[in-house]
Amino acid sequence: MQLVLLVLSAILVNNFVLSRFLGICPFLGVSKKLSTALGMTAAVMFVMTLASTVCWLVFHGLLRPYGLEYLQTISFILIIAAMVQLVELALQKLSPGLYRSLGIYLPLITTNCAVLGCAVMNIMNESSLLVTAVFSLAAAMGFGLALVLFSGIREVLALADTPRSFRGTAIALLTAGTLSLSFMGFAGLVK
Secondary structure, three states: HHHHHHHHHHHHHHHOOOOOOOOOHHHHOOOOOOHHHHHHHHEEEEEHHHHHHHHHHHHHHHOOOOHHHHHHHHHHHHHHHHHHHHHHHHHHHHHHHHHHHHHHHHOOOOOOOOHHHHHHHHHHOOOHHHHHHHHHHHHHHHHHHHHHHHHHHHHHHHHOOOOHOOOOOOHHHHHHHHHHHHHHHHHOOOO
């Protein structure tokens, strides 16, 4: 039951993008088309889950036993960069169209603060390996849910007759704010 609450909390209540405001760059940059949003969601799910798990293993197996906790941030960034390279190579081989459409935002997963934030939160909360893996996957699912919802709304808004002053970035930011407010309705769901 505790894992179910953790998943609900990570997806709805403490959504990385809409509640914690982590990962805004790819959220705004890749959300114009649903297809790229789905591709980015899959990439972030893979990277966030695997990178957080590997970071946990490195921290508890190497950094903490040898008193090297001060290398946590740099080692986590290196691990995340390695995971992003794996995703980039796989997408380049398996889906060249998606690879091209994600463009610069795919390598930017390395500096996506949501991925690093997730790994650091797991260490700070002293989570077990199982909780780390489940929380990381759920956080990535929450990121993906927000991204897919936002991209769907943006596709509809692109066809709508919006006032000229609200077109482009302005309507995207207003939409993101409204989506964030709607997710705040889940605040009482999990404590």
